[in-house]
Amino acid sequence: MTVNNRPGVLNRITGLFTKRHYNIESITVGHTEIEGISRMTFVVNVEDERTAEQITKQLNKQIDVLKVNDITDQAIVARELALIKVAVNSTVRQEIYTLIEPFRASVVDVSRDSLVVQVTGEPEKIEALIDLLKPYGIKEVARTGTTAFTRGAQKNAVSYKTPFII
Amino acid sequence: MAKMKVEEQRKQRTKMSGALMLIEALKAEKVEVIFGYPGGAVLPIYDKLYDSGLFHVLTRHEQGAIHAAEGYARISGKPGVVIATSGPGATNIVTGLTDAMMDSIPLVVFTGQVASNVIGSDAFQEADVLGITMPITKHSYQVRDIQELPKIIKEAFHIATTGRPGPVLIDIPKDMTTAEGEFDYEQDVHLPGYQPTVHPNHLQIRKLVEAVSQAKKPVILAGAGVLHANASHELRQYAEQQNIPVIHTLLGLGGFPANHPLFLGMAGMHGTYTANMALYECDLLINIGARFDDRVTGNLKYFAPNATVAHIDIDPAEIGKNVPTKIPIVSDAKEALKELIHQDGKRPDITAWLAQLAEWKTNYPLAYQNDAQTVKPQKLIEMIYELTNGEAVVTTDVGQHQMWTAQYYKFNRPHRWVTSGGLGTMGFGLPAAIGAQLADKHATVVSIVGDAGFQMTLQELSVIQELNLPIKVVIVNNQSLGMVRQWQEIFYDKRYSHSLVPNQPDFVKLAEAYNIKAFRAKTEEEAKEVLKQAFSLSEPVLLDFHVKADENVYPMVAPGKGLHEMVGVKPCDESLQ
Numbered sequence: 001m002t003v004n005n006r007p008g009v010l011n012r013i014t015g016l017f018t019k020r021h022y023n024i025e026s027i028t029v030g031h032t033e034i035e036g037i038s039r040m041t042f043v044v045n046v047e048d049e050r051t052a053e054q055i056t057k058q059l060n061k062q063i064d065v066l067k068v069n070d071i072t073d074q075a076i077v078a079r080e081l082a083l084i085k086v087a088v089n090s091t092v093r094q095e096i097y098t099l100i101e102p103f104r105a106s107v108v109d110v111s112r113d114s115l116v117v118q119v120t121g122e123p124e125k126i127e128a129l130i131d132l133l134k135p136y137g138i139k140e141v142a143r144t145g146t147t148a149f150t151r152g153a154q155k156n157a158v159s160y161k162t163p164f165i166i
Numbered sequence: 167m168a169k170m171k172v173e174e175q176r177k178q179r180t181k182m183s184g185a186l187m188l189i190e191a192l193k194a195e196k197v198e199v200i201f202g203y204p205g206g207a208v209l210p211i212y213d214k215l216y217d218s219g220l221f222h223v224l225t226r227h228e229q230g231a232i233h234a235a236e237g238y239a240r241i242s243g244k245p246g247v248v249i250a251t252s253g254p255g256a257t258n259i260v261t262g263l264t265d266a267m268m269d270s271i272p273l274v275v276f277t278g279q280v281a282s283n284v285i286g287s288d289a290f291q292e293a294d295v296l297g298i299t300m301p302i303t304k305h306s307y308q309v310r311d312i313q314e315l316p317k318i319i320k321e322a323f324h325i326a327t328t329g330r331p332g333p334v335l336i337d338i339p340k341d342m343t344t345a346e347g348e349f350d351y352e353q354d355v356h357l358p359g360y361q362p363t364v365h366p367n368h369l370q371i372r373k374l375v376e377a378v379s380q381a382k383k384p385v386i387l388a389g390a391g392v393l394h395a396n397a398s399h400e401l402r403q404y405a406e407q408q409n410i411p412v413i414h415t416l417l418g419l420g421g422f423p424a425n426h427p428l429f430l431g432m433a434g435m436h437g438t439y440t441a442n443m444a445l446y447e448c449d450l451l452i453n454i455g456a457r458f459d460d461r462v463t464g465n466l467k468y469f470a471p472n473a474t475v476a477h478i479d480i481d482p483a484e485i486g487k488n489v490p491t492k493i494p495i496v497s498d499a500k501e502a503l504k505e506l507i508h509q510d511g512k513r514p515d516i517t518a519w520l521a522q523l524a525e526w527k528t529n530y531p532l533a534y535q536n537d538a539q540t541v542k543p544q545k546l547i548e549m550i551y552e553l554t555n556g557e558a559v560v561t562t563d564v565g566q567h568q569m570w571t572a573q574y575y576k577f578n579r580p581h582r583w584v585t586s587g588g589l590g591t592m593g594f595g596l597p598a599a600i601g602a603q604l605a606d607k608h609a610t611v612v613s614i615v616g617d618a619g620f621q622m623t624l625q626e627l628s629v630i631q632e633l634n635l636p637i638k639v640v641i642v643n644n645q646s647l648g649m650v651r652q653w654q655e656i657f658y659d660k661r662y663s664h665s666l667v668p669n670q671p672d673f674v675k676l677a678e679a680y681n682i683k684a685f686r687a688k689t690e691e692e693a694k695e696v697l698k699q700a701f702s703l704s705e706p707v708l709l710d711f712h713v714k715a716d717e718n719v720y721p722m723v724a725p726g727k728g729l730h731e732m733v734g735v736k737p738c739d740e741s742l743q
Binding site: 058063 | 481
């Protein structure tokens with residue numbers, strides 16, 4: 001979804017979700033290539049197609065909303081970044097380095113009793129890594145939420161698992 | 167060259183203050199009347215208003231101002247303009263904004279705000295008005311740069327009056343009203359995120375024409391969208407061309423003449439038997455500018471169960487919101503109707519359907535048992551209808567008196583009916599009548615209110631007297647919160663919790679304190695007499711009718727029931743006993 005970057009616009013959008021009783025799973029907001037226009041990516045769980053349609057229509061009614069695109073069923077590139085602080089001691093530190101390698105994650109901070117893993121990818125991948133790290137003791141997790149694009153070519157569009165992304 | 171000339175012109179423009187810009191913009195928009203209330207944050211605006219030549223009505227409460235603006239907008243078709251100060255001034259208009267939002271009434275509302283440098287510091291009379299009003303306005307602005315003010319005002323008028331109309335709020339920090347800038351009001355409105363679809367899609371129109379030609383039991387449900395689009399004439403033309411019966415929502419009343427043979431009455435909780443049964447039995451439902459409100463549909467499970475639903479609406483979000491729709495048509499009602507008339511499709515054969523409807527109309531009309539020893543509220547409305555030849559502008563609050571008015575005042579003309587539908591606001595009718603009278607100075611304006619709602623905004627009697635507006639204020643006085651009392655009687659075992667209000671002021675004396683003529687009536691004979699007297703006077707009159715206090719509104723679709731499960735269809739119906 002693209003919006004005019006005006007004061008209060010995020011408030012307008014999230015207020016709309018609250019008013020209409022829709023739950024937001026995640027939001028990401030940032031500038032686009034055009035000055036004054038921001039992109040927002042929402043992940044929303046909905047029960048049916050009709051609700052998804054209704055959300056799209058209500059968002060479209062906002063004057064500052066320029067374009068709403070429901071990309072749930074499109075071929076998309078979806079990425080999220082997570083920082084995971086794991087409790088460690090000298091015996092397991094190396095083990096974690098090995099463990100995160102297939103995830104192409106990296107360690108961005110190390111201290112005596114913890115380290116911070118940074119991982120980027122689709123939400124499922126991040127979930128998987130968190131699950132793997134859980135036994136070591138996760139101290140904190142910070143996730144950005146999903147941001148996404150439709151792919152340049154839409155030929156082999158498959159139904160994306162996350163219920164509703166705009 | 168041309169560009170240079172424009173630049174030069176711009177340079178020549180003298181600078182002016184934000185307050186003066188506001189005045190100039192209102193003049194450019196040809197605003198005839200402003201409803202407002204001054205206060206600290208809007209002092210610079212009121213100073214410029216002082217000798218501006220603009221007509222300003224000082225209501226006695228900001229809620230009165232915004233409801234008056236709604237009444238004005240509803241009758242004139244132009245946006246209502248309101249000015250309120252910051253903090254409490256602004257929060258006092260919250261009900262009116264919500265009311266206008268629900269009923270799609272175009273308003274441009276200016277609120278004062280504390281100066282930019284103290285915003286966020288909990289300054290005196292500061293309130294986060296933008297935050298408070300975001301969900302109850304079509305759009306809102308806070309002025310942060312004086313140079314943007316003209317553009318903002320221009321956009322506000324555009325947004326309020328186009329597409330699905332609604333209220334737009336402009337919050338102006340005090341320093342913005344004194345800051346100076348160039349006033350350029352010639353610029354075009356450019357809003358890439360706001361492009362309402364006005365013309366219907368031809369393919370969809372074809373689908374509807376096809377559906378109509380094959381329908382056996384078609385019906386039109388027409389809402390206020392028809393009135394906002396000024397499409398009454400087209401609605402009638404189309405209904406007659408295709409021979410399709412018409413039902414109105416509460417807010418749509420007057421869009422189609424009530425005395426027309428194809429009219430079935432109002433639908434919904436207190437609608438006519440014929441209208442509700444027609445909605446239940448129809449095989450094609452054409453919704454034009456109505457939003458399938460729950461008070462209209464009853465339990466959705468039983469709503470038009472056998473019908474193909476077509477929905478014409480300028481707001482795409484209304485289509486399919488409550489009722490699954492086979493033929494969606496996003497369009498202005500007038501444009502869609504014009505196109506449908508132009509297509510001149512095959513008229514459906516609906517002889518049997520019309521016969522069925524006629525039978526219902528004859529057998530189950532709106533009815534009540536009269537009792538001349540008291541004033542029956544239904545009889546009261548009928549008397550007002552007869553005295554005004556059905557031509558009056560009628561405003562109401564919400565509740566029993568509103569339903570009786572909707573049932574028994576037969577609106578044959580559009581734009582005569584001002585009521586709070588979606589929000590159901592008590593205290594709406596009296597101030598709305600002020601706006602309505604100012605919008606149509608020659609109209610007979612009757613404000614029909616309950617004794618409870620009247621007491622919520624009665625201070626506006628002062629305005630009626632001051633401007634000598636010949637409004638007839640009719641209090642349907644049952645010494646109770648009538649609709650609450652009715653529900654408690656039916657659904658709460660007659661446990662009248664805080665709904666009986668026998669302790670009330672002498673309304674006649676009260677009106678006299680405001681220098682307004684007033685009469686009281688307790689029997690039908692007295693009612694007849696005082697009504698005649700009141701309507702012969704070209705000055706404001708207040709009428710206090712002590713109606714039969716335990717009278718209920720029927721027929722009724724109980725909450726959770728389908729439209730076909732009406733009770734109280736006949737006055738002797740056993741379910742009433």
